[in-house]
Every structure is written in structure tokens, then in C-alpha cells.
Amino acid sequence: MNKIKILIADDVKETRDIVKKIIEFEEDFEIVGEALDGEDAIEKIKRLKPDVVLMDINMPVLNGLEATERITSQFKEVIVIIMSVQGESEYLRKAMFYGAKEYIIKPFNYDTLVNTIKLTYDRYKSRKGSDIDLRDGKVITFFSSKGGVGKTTLAVNTAIELSKNKKVLLMDLDLMFGDISIFVDAVDAKTILDVVDEDNIESLSSVKSYLYNYNKNLDIMFAPKKPEASEYISREIVEKILNTLKKQYDVVVVDTGVNFSEVTLYILDICDYILFISNMDLASLKNTKLGLQVMRSLGYDKNKVKVVINRFKTDYGIGKKEAEEVFKESVFLTIADDEKTVINSINTGKPFIEGSKFLKSKIEKSIETLCRQLEI
Ligand SMILES: Nc1ncnc2c1ncn2[C@@H]1O[C@H](COP(=O)(O)OP(=O)(O)OP(=O)(O)O)[C@@H](O)[C@H]1O
Ligand SMILES: [Mg+2]
Incomplete structure (x- = not known):
């Protein structure tokens, strides 16, 4: 067993x-x-990489409180335990506020010291061991009540755009017909079905091994390769996987299928934002209107559900205003129709948002706007 490395300050x-x-x-x-x-403690942490720092409060140069604050923000994996004398309760409270994990009162005996270190280390070890610094994990779901409107196209490109400055997980929860693996040219990668098949759902490190690392900030969990496999992926499984992974990411982007399955309903319920994607044709407008009514009946906040019109053009005599009248809802964003860019990007497995920095298509700019306007 690895020893617990301790620095005394x-x-x-x-x-x-x-x-x-x-x-x-x-x-x-x-x-x-x-x-x-x-x-001195901060300097030594850099070099010696202790698991635990036993920290006195009153010290010259930089006292234990300020040092604790700096250590817990700079070295998230280090556990600070404060050593203080009786009657310093105000300082202790501050130390805990600054991120100390535990304290011991001096003079302490053998058992108190040893047990405090052991228990505190055990309590925080699982987090440390998996190298987590916990994140907020905002969940954004792309949904539509009609198929083929561009959910996957938008979800994939949004996730990549967000990953430029955030840690992002992209989950393909279109469990029957999910095709994100095609969009990113990774059809042989593992899928959510493998997690279930290999019964590897319990720990973070095992679930993480089923993710596809698209870039250093973006991981993807793919949908099963065959529609019939979706029946093995229950709501409970999705919930477990999501809860295990969520805290590792700033944002989780979810692509869904066109259904109100248990899994879809679950994700719609727990997510922070639903990007409700519609097109401009009448069938799509009608289905979006109905879908939005379902959202209302589910009691979702207006701010949570955001209507996005994809493939937007005004050639057909319907504009944004008319669409808003139909939906009885304001439109969050319109995204240009650009078949050439989109089909080319799908067929080559290279999302369009990865294109040239200088010659941006309208649709790329729309994805950037989308990411900017979402409050995440
Ligand atoms: N802004 C756009 N301009 C032009 N074509 C687009 C645009 N967005 C999507 N498409 C085209 O629409 C088709 C469907 O896109 P996509 O697969 O992203 O939709 P979806 O809503 O995920 O579909 P499904 O319901 O099958 O999952 C694709 O062929 C894509 O090329
Ligand atoms: Mg899709």
C-alpha cells in the first residue's frame, strides 16, 4: 500500500x-x-507533493489561515488538517471556510493524531485518487419533436466549441439511432452498451474508460451501435453514469432521440437547458408547437427551454416573428441553412466548427453565438 505522505508546517x-x-x-x-x-509550506508542497499537510495557525511570514486558502485553491488534491490550541475557535472556523478538511486541538495524544489523519484521508481519498477537481457539470440537452432537424449536428459542434475553454462531456442519448460516432469519425469506439455489458458502472475510473477522448477537453460517450440494444440502457443506468461523470465536467451536452422515453424524460427533467430544435417547414413548426406544450405541461421554466430554429431562411414566407406567434414563445436563436458546409462536415467526419479560423461560415458563427448566449 502507498504510504500517506505528510508535511508538517x-x-x-x-x-x-x-x-x-x-x-x-x-x-x-x-x-x-x-x-x-x-x-515555506507552499514551496515544499510543490516539490514534495504530500497527501496531507498538518498546519499550525500562528506562524510567521505567512500564517496558517492564508496558507490554507492558497493551498486549497492551488493544490486541490492536498488535504489540509489544522493544528490549533484551545480557544482559537474563530480561527478554526475560518480555516475550515478556507478549505481545511479537519482540525486537531493541541496538545493531542497519539490516537487523536493518527485517527484524525487516517479518517480524513480516507474520507477524501476517493476523490483524490481519481484526480478530480469537482466541477459544476451544467447539462444542456438538444431535443426536438421531429426527427432530422439538426440536433446531432448542433450538439456535436456546440460541444466542440464549448471545449475550447471548458471541460465538456458529450453524451449520445439517442439510444436507438445515435450517430455521433459517425460525425466524429470514430465508429469503432466503445459505447454506453459496453459499460452495461461489462457491468462496469460502479466506479468513476471504470466508467471513464468507455469514453472517447475527442480532444483534451472533450470526452464523448457514444450510443449503442444497434437500435435493439437501447432496451438494456435503463433510466437508472443513465442516471448512475451521469452522476458519476457530471462533476468532472463544466458542461455535459446531451443529444437525444425523438421520443419521450424514460431516459429522454429523465434527461429533460434534470438538465439545466433544453435547446428545442425546430426547422421552418410546417410539419416541424407544428410538432415544435406541440412539443413546447408538453414542456409547459411538465412545468419547465421558460428560461430552461430555448427554441432554436435551424436551417433558417425566409424564402418560404415565414420569418422569426411568425414562428414566435405559432410557438407562443420567443426564439432564442436562428441558425442558417448551409447544406454545403454541413453535409461536407458529416461526410468527412470533421465537424465544421473545426474549420478555418479566418473564413468562418455563417453557421459556425451561429454556434459561437449559441455558446456565448447560454449562461454557463
Ligand atoms: N444548418 C443546417 N444547414 C443545412 N443542413 C443541415 C443543417 N443542420 C442539419 N442539416 C442537415 O440535416 C440532416 C439531419 O441533421 P442531424 O442528423 O443533425 O439531425 P437530427 O435532428 O439529429 O436527426 P435525427 O432525428 O435523425 O437524430 C443532416 O443531413 C444535415 O446535413
Ligand atoms: Mg440525431
Whole structure:
């Protein structure tokens, strides 16, 4: 077993010696260094990479409180345990607020010190072990009540655009006909069905091994390759996978199928935003209107459901205003019709948002606007 690496930060030599003596008896612990003040502790963390810092409060140069604040924001994987004397409760509260995980009151005995370190380490180890710094995981769902309106095209390109400055997970929850793997030219990659097949749903690291790393900020969970497999992916499974992964990402972008299946309803319920995609033809307008009524009956907030008209052009005598009248809802964004760019990008497996930085198509600009206007 790896030993728990400990750094002692205290300006009083006797305290450091007592701690050292106690810890030397413990097989699972290892003192990797001693620091005489907060500044010194920060320097040593960089070099010695301790798991735990035992931190005194009153120290010269940089006191334990400020040091704790800096350590917990700079080195998220390091656990700070405060050592303080009786009567410093105000400081203690502050230390915990600044991100210390636990405290011990001096003078402490052998058991208190050892148990506090062990318990605190165990409590936070699972997070550390998986190298997480927890994120907010806002969920954005692309949905439509009619097929073929551009959900997948928009979801894929939006996810890539967002990944330029955020950590993004793209989930293909069109469980029957999901085709994101084609859009990014990765048809042989693992899918959500493999997670279930191999019964590997319990831990974060195992679920992560089924993700396709599109770029350093974007991972993708693909849909099963065959429609009949969708029946093995229950709502509970999706919920478990999503909850396991969500906190690792700033944004989760979800593509859905045209249905109100249990899985779709679940994702619509828990997501932060629904981008309701429509086209301009009458059939699409009608279905969007009906779909929006369902959203209302489900009690979703107006701000949560955002109507996006894809393949927008005014050639057919219907404009944004007319569409808004039909929907009784304002339109969040319109996206240009650009067959050449879109079909070319799908056929080559290279999303159009990856195109030239200088010659941007209208549709690329719309995706950028979409990402800017979403409050994430
Ligand atoms: N802005 C656009 N301009 C031109 N063509 C587009 C645009 N957006 C999508 N398309 C075309 O529409 C077709 C359907 O797109 P896409 O697969 O993204 O829709 P979808 O809503 O995900 O469909 P499904 O319901 O089958 O999942 C594609 O062939 C794509 O080329
Ligand atoms: Mg699709």
C-alpha cells in the first residue's frame, strides 16, 4: 500500500518533533518534510507533493489561515488538517471556510493524531485518487419533436466549441439511432452498451474508460451501435453514469432521440437547458408547437427551454416573428441553412466548427453565438 505522505508546517520545533515521533510508529504514514511557515509550506508542497499537510495557525511570514486558502485553491488534491490550541475557535472556523478538511486541538495524544489523519484521508481519498477537481457539470440537452432537424449536428459542434475553454462531456442519448460516432469519425469506439455489458458502472475510473477522448477537453460517450440494444440502457443506468461523470465536467451536452422515453424524460427533467430544435417547414413548426406544450405541461421554466430554429431562411414566407406567434414563445436563436458546409462536415467526419479560423461560415458563427448566449 502507498504510504500517506505528510508535511508538517509548524514554527515550533517541539510540536514538529512530537508529531514526527508519533508518525514514525505508523507504518502507513511517512513524513516527507517540515515547513517553518506558510510560505515555506507552499514551496515544499510543490516539490514534495504530500497527501496531507498538518498546519499550525500562528506562524510567521505567512500564517496558517492564508496558507490554507492558497493551498486549497492551488493544490486541490492536498488535504489540509489544522493544528490549533484551545480557544482559537474563530480561527478554526475560518480555516475550515478556507478549505481545511479537519482540525486537531493541541496538545493531542497519539490516537487523536493518527485517527484524525487516517479518517480524513480516507474520507477524501476517493476523490483524490481519481484526480478530480469537482466541477459544476451544467447539462444542456438538444431535443426536438421531429426527427432530422439538426440536433446531432448542433450538439456535436456546440460541444466542440464549448471545449475550447471548458471541460465538456458529450453524451449520445439517442439510444436507438445515435450517430455521433459517425460525425466524429470514430465508429469503432466503445459505447454506453459496453459499460452495461461489462457491468462496469460502479466506479468513476471504470466508467471513464468507455469514453472517447475527442480532444483534451472533450470526452464523448457514444450510443449503442444497434437500435435493439437501447432496451438494456435503463433510466437508472443513465442516471448512475451521469452522476458519476457530471462533476468532472463544466458542461455535459446531451443529444437525444425523438421520443419521450424514460431516459429522454429523465434527461429533460434534470438538465439545466433544453435547446428545442425546430426547422421552418410546417410539419416541424407544428410538432415544435406541440412539443413546447408538453414542456409547459411538465412545468419547465421558460428560461430552461430555448427554441432554436435551424436551417433558417425566409424564402418560404415565414420569418422569426411568425414562428414566435405559432410557438407562443420567443426564439432564442436562428441558425442558417448551409447544406454545403454541413453535409461536407458529416461526410468527412470533421465537424465544421473545426474549420478555418479566418473564413468562418455563417453557421459556425451561429454556434459561437449559441455558446456565448447560454449562461454557463
Ligand atoms: N444548418 C443546417 N444547414 C443545412 N443542413 C443541415 C443543417 N443542420 C442539419 N442539416 C442537415 O440535416 C440532416 C439531419 O441533421 P442531424 O442528423 O443533425 O439531425 P437530427 O435532428 O439529429 O436527426 P435525427 O432525428 O435523425 O437524430 C443532416 O443531413 C444535415 O446535413
Ligand atoms: Mg440525431
